[in-house]
Amino acid sequence: DALRRYGTIIYADSSVRFNSNSFNPVLIDNYIRGFAVRELPGHFLSCFTHTDTFTWFNQSYRNFESIYIAExxxxxxxxxxxxxxxxxxxxxxxxxxxxxxxxxxxxxxKETSSSKHRYDQSAMIIILTYFFFQGNKETWGDQKLNDPAPYDMFTSVPKNLGDIIRGAYEQYYLSRKQNS
Known part of the structure; x- marks a missing residue:
C-alpha cells in the first residue's frame, strides 16, 4: 500500500545511521532498476540459507553457491x-x-561452516536472482570476484550517506524525561 501510494520506499533498520540527506543519486538510479540493496561481497547465499528454503523455490543451493547475499x-x-x-x-x-x-x-x-540462517535476506536474494542477471564471476589470484549484481546499490550510494552500526547504544533513546 505504501509503495503504491508514495512511489518509492526507503527502508532502514535501527542499525543504519544517516550522515546525509542526499538520496537523489539513489532515487534516480532506482527509477531504472526498481529494487536496490547492498551486497555483502564474500558472504555467499548458500552459506546463510537453509536447503528447505531453496526447495520451496524449487531450486538447488548449488545454483547459488557463487551469489552474494545482500543486507x-x-x-x-x-x-x-x-x-x-x-x-x-x-x-x-x-x-x-x-x-x-x-x-x-x-x-x-563449501566456503565455510555456517549455521546462521538469514531468513528474509535469503528469500529476497533468491527472488532477485530470478529477475536480475547476475554479474560475471572471476578469479584474481586466490580471490573470487563478482561484478556487482544489478540490484546492488553500492554503485549509486554516496559514501557519506550513512553507516551501519550493529549494537550501537543511543544515549537518549527510550530514556526517561528528566524533571527540571
Whole structure:
C-alpha cells in the first residue's frame, strides 16, 4: 500500500545511521532498476540459507553457491511492475512457514561452516536472482570476484550517506524525561 501510494520506499533498520540527506543519486538510479540493496561481497547465499528454503523455490543451493547475499537492513524500492512481482513473491514466502522458517534444515556451504540462517535476506536474494542477471564471476589470484549484481546499490550510494552500526547504544533513546 505504501509503495503504491508514495512511489518509492526507503527502508532502514535501527542499525543504519544517516550522515546525509542526499538520496537523489539513489532515487534516480532506482527509477531504472526498481529494487536496490547492498551486497555483502564474500558472504555467499548458500552459506546463510537453509536447503528447505531453496526447495520451496524449487531450486538447488548449488545454483547459488557463487551469489552474494545482500543486507535487508537498508533497501530502496520503487513502484514498477517488476518490483510488484518481487514484493508479491517475497510476501508469499514470508507467509509460508515452509519458506522462511524451516525446521531441522541446514545450510550447505563449501566456503565455510555456517549455521546462521538469514531468513528474509535469503528469500529476497533468491527472488532477485530470478529477475536480475547476475554479474560475471572471476578469479584474481586466490580471490573470487563478482561484478556487482544489478540490484546492488553500492554503485549509486554516496559514501557519506550513512553507516551501519550493529549494537550501537543511543544515549537518549527510550530514556526517561528528566524533571527540571
Amino acid at each position: 535487508a537492513g537498508f533497501l530502496v524500492v520503487t513502484d514498477t511492475f517488476l518490483t510488484r512481482l518481487i514484493m508479491k513473491a517475497w510476501l508469499t514466502c514470508a507467509l509460508e512457514s515452509d519458506c522462511l522458517i524451516t525446521h531441522q534444515s541446514r545450510t550447505k556451504c
